Amino acid sequence: MKTGSALAPLVRANLSFFLSRTHRGASSHRPHPPVALPADFFGICAASADDPRCDDYVVERLKELGLRCVRVDYGTDSAGGFVERFIHRLVREGFQVGLHLVGTRSEMEALPQPEGAERWRRFLRATFAQFGGQVEFFEIGTTVNRRRWSGFTLPLYLRAWDMAWEEAQASALPTSNGPEARATIVLAGPNVTDFEPFYNTALLDEMRRRGRPPAIHTDNLFVERATEPEAYDPKILGPAFAPWLKFNTLKKASLLGAIGKWAGVARSFSTHVSWSLRRIRRVLEDAEEQQADYVARYGCLMAASGGFHRVYWGPLIGQREGLIDDGTDFFPEVFHVTFYGRAHGKVGNYRIRPAFHAFRTVNRFLAGTTFTRRVETAGALEIYEFQSATHTVHVVWCRNGACAVAKECYTPTGLEAARVFDRDGNLMSGTPELFTQRPVYLVWDKRTPSCLQPQPTDLAGVRLSSSREVDYAPVQGGEWRGLALKRAADRTVNPLSLLPGGFASLEAAGESVLRNKRNRVWLVPAPWDAAQGMVVKHFRPARGLRGMMQAFKPTKALRSWNAAHELLRRGVPTPRPIAWLEHPRTPRVAESYYLCEAFTGGSSARHAFYAFNRGETEFLGIPRAELYRAMAGLLVKMHGRGVFFRDLSAGNLLLRPAKSGRVEFALIDTARARVGVKSLTIRRRLADLMRLCHPLAWEGREHLLREYFSAAKLRFAPWMRLAFHYYDWKHRIKKRVRRRRTRTAG
Numbered sequence: 192m193k194t195g196s197a198l199a200p201l202v203r204a205n206l207s208f209f210l211s212r213t214h215r216g217a218s219s220h221r222p223h224p225p226v227a228l229p230a231d232f233f234g235i236c237a238a239s240a241d242d243p244r245c246d247d248y249v250v251e252r253l254k255e256l257g258l259r260c261v262r263v264d265y266g267t268d269s270a271g272g273f274v275e276r277f278i279h280r281l282v283r284e285g286f287q288v289g290l291h292l293v294g295t296r297s298e299m300e301a302l303p304q305p306e307g308a309e310r311w312r313r314f315l316r317a318t319f320a321q322f323g324g325q326v327e328f329f330e331i332g333t334t335v336n337r338r339r340w341s342g343f344t345l346p347l348y349l350r351a352w353d354m355a356w357e358e359a360q361a362s363a364l365p366t367s368n369g370p371e372a373r374a375t376i377v378l379a380g381p382n383v384t385d386f387e388p389f390y391n392t393a394l395l396d397e398m399r400r401r402g403r404p405p406a407i408h409t410d411n412l413f414v415e416r417a418t419e420p421e422a423y424d425p426k427i428l429g430p431a432f433a434p435w436l437k438f439n440t441l442k443k444a445s446l447l448g449a450i451g452k453w454a455g456v457a458r459s460f461s462t463h464v465s466w467s468l469r470r471i472r473r474v475l476e477d478a479e480e481q482q483a484d485y486v487a488r489y490g491c492l493m494a495a496s497g498g499f500h501r502v503y504w505g506p507l508i509g510q511r512e513g514l515i516d517d518g519t520d521f522f523p524e525v526f527h528v529t530f531y532g533r534a535h536g537k538v539g540n541y542r543i544r545p546a547f548h549a550f551r552t553v554n555r556f557l558a559g560t561t562f563t564r565r566v567e568t569a570g571a572l573e574i575y576e577f578q579s580a581t582h583t584v585h586v587v588w589c590r591n592g593a594c595a596v597a598k599e600c601y602t603p604t605g606l607e608a609a610r611v612f613d614r615d616g617n618l619m620s621g622t623p624e625l626f627t628q629r630p631v632y633l634v635w636d637k638r639t640p641s642c643l644q645p646q647p648t649d650l651a652g653v654r655l656s657s658s659r660e661v662d663y664a665p666v667q668g669g670e671w672r673g674l675a676l677k678r679a680a681d682r683t684v685n686p687l688s689l690l691p692g693g694f695a696s697l698e699a700a701g702e703s704v705l706r707n708k709r710n711r712v713w714l715v716p717a718p719w720d721a722a723q724g725m726v727v728k729h730f731r732p733a734r735g736l737r738g739m740m741q742a743f744k745p746t747k748a749l750r751s752w753n754a755a756h757e758l759l760r761r762g763v764p765t766p767r768p769i770a771w772l773e774h775p776r777t778p779r780v781a782e783s784y785y786l787c788e789a790f791t792g793g794s795s796a797r798h799a800f801y802a803f804n805r806g807e808t809e810f811l812g813i814p815r816a817e818l819y820r821a822m823a824g825l826l827v828k829m830h831g832r833g834v835f836f837r838d839l840s841a842g843n844l845l846l847r848p849a850k851s852g853r854v855e856f857a858l859i860d861t862a863r864a865r866v867g868v869k870s871l872t873i874r875r876r877l878a879d880l881m882r883l884c885h886p887l888a889w890e891g892r893e894h895l896l897r898e899y900f901s902a903a904k905l906r907f908a909p910w911m912r913l914a915f916h917y918y919d920w921k922h923r924i925k926k927r928v929r930r931r932r933t934r935t936a937g
Contacts, residue, residue: 605642
């Protein structure tokens with residue numbers, strides 16, 4: 192295939208596949224059970240370092256994971272070094288090793304020259320001679336659809352593949368020592384990265400036409416650009432087409448597996464996939480816990496897809512993506528998916544992340560089983576069933592931020608009969624009352640029915656942040672529905688004590704009443720700890736025009752609850768939600784309650800601004816410049832993670848000095864907040880900022896805004912001041928109208 196004629200074969204091959212019956216059978220976004228999973232379905236990409244102790248460490252972690260399949264990157268300069276030592280150690284320990292043969296970008300670009308071609312051939316010949324018969328396969332190709340990473344074009348890759356094929360055939364010929372051939376060299380490729388099936392189809396078709404197909408079709412099926420494993424990919428034809436195309440993980444894996452079968456390749460492997468902590472942190476706060484959730488959910492979806500015969504996670508040790516943190520801030524110039532050549536850092540500084548335990552658990556429960564069905568559920572709830580010779584396993588979770596009541600998914604008898612394991616493989620003392628975004632494994636004896644409810648569903652329209660510090664329980668029946676705190680750290684909480692009547696009423700609150708207008712707010716001791724304050728917000732039903740406008744919205748209590756949890760998911764401080772309560776049948780025309788922790792020992796930004804307007808240089812012992820800088824950092828983080836607060840008055844931003852010497856903030860009155868997954872536009876940022884800055888004199892505004900736009904890496908243009916002048920003018924007009932009405936009424 193010449194460079195200038197690469198497009199025609201690509202178009203021809205893809206038309207041939209996408210018009211074929213094989214493609215039609217793999218075009219669904221739903222799984223097609225049964226899918227028998229081999230015992231070696233999961234593998235890991237591993238590397239070592241110059242220090243021999245790293246070999247010992249990695250081998251111990253591999254055994255702890257329960258994995259036998261290890262993929263190692265072997266470069267043109269690896270011979271005789273620690274990589275060779277590491278491979279021999281793995282072989283001696285009985286691991287199934289796949290060698291990923293990698294040349295540098297410049298070496299691949301030099302393949303058309305005789306010297307470059309001979310250098311590649313020598314490398315292949317020596318590697319096949321040394322490791323042939325010891326390793327499971329040799330993978331040729333590395334991110335072939337990313338030329339700036341690997342140096343490959345399609346013609347260059349096919350040239351490299353042809354040489355590998357020829358050297359592999361020569362290595363299997365009879366030798367002068369006897370008629371027996373050497374061990375067969377198993378070749379894998381082409382290692383397309385991400386989901387770009389047009390490359391897979393074109394390359395496999397051309398390799399087949401030349402009579403040189405791979406024994407194993409390989410792809411690196413990343414799905415992190417879809418934000419979560421179950422989501423439809425919005426980047427194929429844009430967000431508007433994503434629900435129509437339905438390219439989720441299941442459909443992608445099924446399609447790639449079908450391409451391999453269409454090309455006559457019996458097995459397909461996903462040889463490197465990860466979820467970058469940096470990408471997660473663009474929106475969410477607890478990145479390592481979120482990564483662990485994704486590892487488990489992705490592994491389950493890939494097992495159910497039927498598209499791949501093996502899935503490798505990688506890297507094992509790394510700064511951004513590793514299941515183990517290498518303890519450094521180093522990130523290689525060449526991405527790990529292209530070449531994972533060594534484990535950086537020192538063995539003594541390595542730290543196992545939650546994702547390590549999640550990957551171990553998904554391998555423990557799913558490898559060697561048969562996927563039998565995806566339970567039909569409603570909303571964001573996911574239930575996948577796998578069966579072994581002796582047990583039935585259900586993997587249960589909800590999409591990000593959603594939750595489901597366990598008793599609305601399974602009968603009490605079914606829950607009592609199950610052994611329940613958390614995402615990390617720990618046996619739980621009892622069945623969770625809520626299923627969250629953190630997967631759990633329900634295991635029954637195979638003779639015991641799972642006892643599903645007729646229509647398992649999530650709690651529609653309810654958001655929940657996942658935390659190890661707190662557990663919530665559903666409140667159902669009687670006069671109230673909602674969620675209430677069940678555990679706070681090591682304290683058990685009785686959810687019934689959080690119902691009206693379990694805490695002091697407004698009339699009994701005395702001086703603890705914070706507001707008594709349309710909505711009533713007061714402070715009470717927490718029922719489980721008298722030293723802990725709890726804020727009660729009582730929302731009366733809206734009447735008249737306001738009631739008509741809110742007739743189709745969730746109650747204010749639920750909106751406050753949802754927004755608070757979404758803020759916590761994004762690392763934006765707000766008092767921890769304790770309960771949300773509303774009428775079970777007519778919530779919008781009845782009273783509702785929202786309870787949260789009290790933020791004590793501080794004041795509001797409004798009082799700080801008044802102090803600075805008077806010329807004071809600090810507030811609560813916090814220097815003015817430090818407070819502006821900390822406040823700007825909070826707002827930049829909030830806006831960058833997609834939170835448009837919409838009610839960011841200076842009185843709704845609380846602050847207090849922290850023991851660390853820094854400033855602690857808390858945002859309150861969260862009901863109007865809107866959250867997304869993209870950073871806010873300038874218009875929305877200004878809408879929040881102009882409301883916050885209104886009580887602050889212009890000198891202070893200029894200081895705070897300089898800090899904000901500097902931290903956000905944005906330019907504060909002169910025209911943006913018009914927004915603040917407009918808000919000041921509007922506020923003055925409102926005050927005049929209010930005073931005039933007061934005089935008229937008097």
